[in-house]
Amino acid sequence: MPDPRWFDDEEAGRHVRPYAITGGRTRHSRHTFALITLVVTRSPDETGYEPLEPESAEILDVCRDRAVAVAEIAAHLDLPVSVVKVLCGDLLNASMILVQSPPAETDKPSVELIERVMDGIRQL
Amino acid sequence: MPTALKILIAGGFGVGKTTMVGSVSEVPPLETEERITEASLGIDDLAGVEGKFSTTVAMDFGRITISPELVLYLFGTPGQDRFWFMWDDLALGALGAVVLADTRRLDASFASVDFFEEREIPFAVGVNCFDGRRECTSRQVREALDLGPSTPVMLCDVRDRGSSKTVLLALLEVARAQASARLTAAAGR
Numbered sequence: 001m002p003d004p005r006w007f008d009d010e011e012a013g014r015h016v017r018p019y020a021i022t023g024g025r026t027r028h029s030r031h032t033f034a035l036i037t038l039v040v041t042r043s044p045d046e047t048g049y050e051p052l053e054p055e056s057a058e059i060l061d062v063c064r065d066r067a068v069a070v071a072e073i074a075a076h077l078d079l080p081v082s083v084v085k086v087l088c089g090d091l092l093n094a095s096m097i098l099v100q101s102p103p104a105e106t107d108k109p110s111v112e113l114i115e116r117v118m119d120g121i122r123q124l
Numbered sequence: 125m126p127t128a129l130k131i132l133i134a135g136g137f138g139v140g141k142t143t144m145v146g147s148v149s150e151v152p153p154l155e156t157e158e159r160i161t162e163a164s165l166g167i168d169d170l171a172g173v174e175g176k177f178s179t180t181v182a183m184d185f186g187r188i189t190i191s192p193e194l195v196l197y198l199f200g201t202p203g204q205d206r207f208w209f210m211w212d213d214l215a216l217g218a219l220g221a222v223v224l225a226d227t228r229r230l231d232a233s234f235a236s237v238d239f240f241e242e243r244e245i246p247f248a249v250g251v252n253c254f255d256g257r258r259e260c261t262s263r264q265v266r267e268a269l270d271l272g273p274s275t276p277v278m279l280c281d282v283r284d285r286g287s288s289k290t291v292l293l294a295l296l297e298v299a300r301a302q303a304s305a306r307l308t309a310a311a312g313r
Binding site: 034035036037038040067069071072074075076080081082098100102103104105108109110111113114115116117118119120121122124 | 125126127128129130148154155156157158159180185187188190191194195196197199213214216217219285289292293296297299300303304306307
């Protein structure tokens with residue numbers, strides 16, 4: 001039987017490795033996240049204590065003090081957005097985070113919502 | 125838990141998208157990347173990924189906390205239009221978009237204008253006059269880009285917060301008019 005061969009970095013390609021963190025998954029089977037889905041870490045006493053990958057532990061750290069968008073998490077961890085979505089899906093399965101999805105595509109913004117945004121920008 | 129909204133800042137490479145994000149964001153622009161693959165286009169499988177279409181696009185973005193309940197993210201679209209157009213998640217659900225234009229390379233804005241027009245995403249065009257050049261008037265840009273009368277075209281300097289705010293407010297005015305028209309249409313049914 002031939003020896004299993006390790007690919008070195010060059011052969012494997014630089015884009016493949018981040019997906020090793022997700023076990024090769026490019027999307028989560030149960031949960032869908034948008035770039036601006038907000039994530040908050042649940043307090044430790046609410047959650048179990050499963051051993052976590054370092055990247056997942058970092059997500060919990062980043063989202064402990066405020067709601068952080070998936071894109072922001074990806075920027076802080078220097079990982080592709082889709083990898084962060086998979087990791088967040090696992091954390092949500094484990095009830096370790098709370099998430100807030102953005103308004104659905106079909107749920108068009110109201111006049112009132114747009115005016116609130118305009119007021120906010122005027123005050124910058 | 126707050127809700128997040130987003131606005132896109134589009135336009136050709138080097139037109140000032142990141143500068144505009146930075147001029148209004150409460151944090152220095154953050155950068156992240158996504159790999160656009162056939163999986164992103166709906167094929168859910170990483171097997172044999174080498175043989176499939178795959179590219180990495182990077183984008184910059186910033187954040188504006190509107191209120192404790194509302195956070196606005198501004199995403200500068202990746203420079204290479206032909207790739208980010210495949211990234212539906214980026215445009216999906218956006219309040220609207222600013223298309224930044226450089227008068228020396230107006231053709232670089234065509235694709236973005238088409239993209240937002242086709243999807244009926246409200247947008248405004250900002251003509252970035254970053255070194256004081258005002259070779260074109262907004263009327264000439266409007267004609268060159270073949271824009272309808274409801275699309276604002278404004279000369280701006282995206283390094284300046286006030287100027288960037290003006291362009292964003294013009295875009296949101298279009299979004300508000302659309303929302304208002306939806307309301308009227310719904311009431312008329």
